[in-house]
Amino acid sequence: MTKNEKTILVAWDFSQYAEYALSHALFYSEQTGFDIYLLHTVKDKSLVKDTQAALDKSVQEIWEHEGKKVKTIVKISNMSDGLKEAAQELNSLMIFGGLPGFKGLQRFIGHYVMNAITGSIIPSVVVQQPKLKTDQLTIICPIDHSRQSKTNLAWVQEFAKNCNPKIYLVYPDCDYSLRNELVSSNLKFSRNYLKRFDIKYEEEKLTCQNFKLSMLNFAENKHADLILNATKKESRFNNFFFKSENYSLMANDKQIPVMSIRPQEGLWKYGKFY
Structure with a gap:
């Protein structure tokens, strides 16, 4: 990736809702040609190796099911700071994150994915379901x-x-x-x-x-x-x-x-x- 190329960042926690976010990101990537990066954050350096292995498995599954190549990045951080750092480092145009809805106090203080991406200066898209199967946005x-x-x-x-x-x-x-x-x-x-x-x-x-x-x-x-x-x-x-x-x-x-x-x-x- 050159300095001037833009990317699309997906908050990736291996959940179904992260897959929903990816389905939207894939559409924008097809339209723009921008690379997609899956971001996962960990609390400790000792977790990076296993996390990278899990991400590599996700990349392979995406290739097998979607025929699309994506890249990955791991940050030792919380989700909010990790998204900010990765978005700036990768020159991201947009951030995508999946949201499983609100329960209990989440209705008032928000889900961690939403809290993270709405705190970013990079425009962020919150999704709750897969991308509609349409050719036009x-x-x-x-x-x-x-x-x-x-x-x-x-x-x-x-x-x-x-x-x-x-x-x-x-x-x-x-x-x-x-x-x-x-x-x-x-x-x-x-x-x-x-x-x-x-x-x-x-x-x-x-x-x-x-x-x-x-x-x-x-x-x-x-x-x-x-x-x-x-x-x-x-x-x-x-x-x-x-x-x-x-x-x-x-x-x-x-x-x-x-x-x-x-x-x-x-x-x-x-x-x-x-």
Whole structure:
């Protein structure tokens, strides 16, 4: 791998959900030609040899079942730091991780995979089921009143360069004037941005009362592969007592994959507009 080549990173814990994440990563790899790396973290150096042997076995099984070659990397670290180090070292474009849903306190503080990948500055995709068997990528790009929602557009552009996706721009139909003005302003910016890069898309106006639920229902009806989510910073203290808005979307009941994008930081290495 040369310094300028990008890669795709998969959080690999040998589980069924890691395999789900891999199925999505394989699709993006086919579209972009980027190498896939499976990352596993260990707590102690003494575990590296056995872990590498297990990873080599996974690589062989993937080759036998999928006919695809993947690479591996082991980090002596926790998952969060390991993903950060590996993503920077391998020049990763995206991180994929599988999520088995929420149970008990996980509903409030999150699953370890989600906590790890949402803490990364590299955009990360949380998946709960295998990639739909379609040839075209279908993306839901929400634009609301917030400034950071425009961050999603840079990744629409990134996908459009490689995957020829079907793009839906969805936005809330707000009742009160100030928020409606902000939505209208962001929507105007979005149209101009996509037009500038000659990116084809469709628009859909959704109810403002429960925009997230309306978006998920729309995404399900369109058999969407991905929802873009400019991740808002949330207090860990609040997340312990209240269900996190970010986690709630990423662990959605429709099991639609969600890409977590940290505004500004998540785009620093690609020179985007935000």
